Amino acid sequence: MGLNLEDKKAVVAEVSAQVRDAQTIVIAEYRGIEVSHLTVLRKQAREAGVYLRVLKNTLVRRAVQDTPFAELADQMVGPLIYAISSDAILPAKVLDTFAKSNDKLVIKAGSYNGKLLDAVGVKALASIPGREELLARLLGVMQAPVSGFAGALAALAKQREEAAAVA
Numbered sequence: 001m002g003l004n005l006e007d008k009k010a011v012v013a014e015v016s017a018q019v020r021d022a023q024t025i026v027i028a029e030y031r032g033i034e035v036s037h038l039t040v041l042r043k044q045a046r047e048a049g050v051y052l053r054v055l056k057n058t059l060v061r062r063a064v065q066d067t068p069f070a071e072l073a074d075q076m077v078g079p080l081i082y083a084i085s086s087d088a089i090l091p092a093k094v095l096d097t098f099a100k101s102n103d104k105l106v107i108k109a110g111s112y113n114g115k116l117l118d119a120v121g122v123k124a125l126a127s128i129p130g131r132e133e134l135l136a137r138l139l140g141v142m143q144a145p146v147s148g149f150a151g152a153l154a155a156l157a158k159q160r161e162e163a164a165a166v167a
Contacts, residue, residue: 008059015063018051018084025069026083026091026110026122027076030054033104041081041098041105050091051084068114075109075116088112089128096126 003011019025030038045052057076064070083091092110099105110117112125129137 003056008056011055011059012063015053015055015060015082015084019063019067019069021086022051022069022084023086023088024084024091024110024112024125025064025072026095027072027080027108028083028095028099029078029106029108030081031079031104031106033102037102037104038081041094041102044098045083045094048090048094049085049087050094052081052094054079054081069111071116072109072111078108080108081105087131089125089130092122092126093130096123 033041042052057078057080060082061073061076064073081095083095085091092107092112095105095107099107107119107122109119110122110125117125
């Protein structure tokens with residue numbers, strides 16, 4: 001059963017609200033995926049904070065019109081699932097991770113920062129470490145000089161204790 005005009009307007013408004021706050025949109029073809037697998041994908045996306053929906057392409061084209069994602073409209077053909085997020089990497093990471101274990105999910109394209117990405121570009125975006133991992137690396141880099149200095153002080157103190165014990 002199709003959507004009536006009011007339902008279509010509501011879907012376009014909902015997607016437009018997601019697109020307004022988004023940095024990245026990734027689209028993938030889901031033809032042939034079992035419902036149970038799609039449920040797992042939706043759960044992973046929800047946990048990551050990614051808006052993930054199967055939508056009518058014409059409604060999404062209308063929602064992305066006059067946005068930085070407008071170039072993506074040409075890629076919206078066939079049965080697609082849309083991943084939208086204000087995080088730049090998470091939509092690509094969620095779909096790419098799922099596609100590795102389910103070959104029926106085929107990443108078609110994406111858009112990041114107003115630039116159209118092909119499937120290879122989306123995979124490259126997915127390979128970038130996430131925010132939490134980058135913060136952990138930065139903290140490690142910042143702590144290295146301090147821990148090195150503390151180790152040097154401890155070695156110096158031990159050396160002086162040994163020198164005092166000998167004398």
